[in-house]
Amino acid sequence: MVDMTRNEASVIDESRFSVRRTIRIAASVEKVWQAITDPEHFSKWFGRIAFDGAGVGARGSITVEGFGVIPMRIEAIDEPRSISYRWGADDAAGAPKAEVDEHSTVFTFTLEPVADGTQLTVVETGFERTSDPSANLDSHRRGWDEELDKLVALLESGA
Known part of the structure; x- marks a missing residue:
């Protein structure tokens, strides 16, 4: 059995309408980068993801169990330090939209090498524009x- 790294839970900043979580992963920045940017690897842990390209502006979707198909767009890339995705994951709005719109949020992954692997921070913003x-x-x-x-x-299982 792998002794998984213990990480703190996500936190909400209501004044900024954001969610943040910082975790440590006993894996290299390169492996973490691949897991958050390569559709094949991303699909192993989050949901089935597909894009029409790999650069800024690429459009696609993620299919998440219980939520259906959610539209996405790559907003920014600073390889291998950060990547931002915009998605139409407004849970309270009912059926997902066909495209990201003014009610979509943006989540950014930021990677930092640390002694025992990688520190990954995700910050999702834009909740003030959502339906609830x-x-x-x-x-x-x-x-x-x-x-x-x-x-x-x-x-951390070596996958």
């Missing part, structure tokens, strides 16, 4: 806890 900011903040806080724990388990 409070409900979406809480839902996404729980979601980042669950999804990033899967990422840690995947990478």
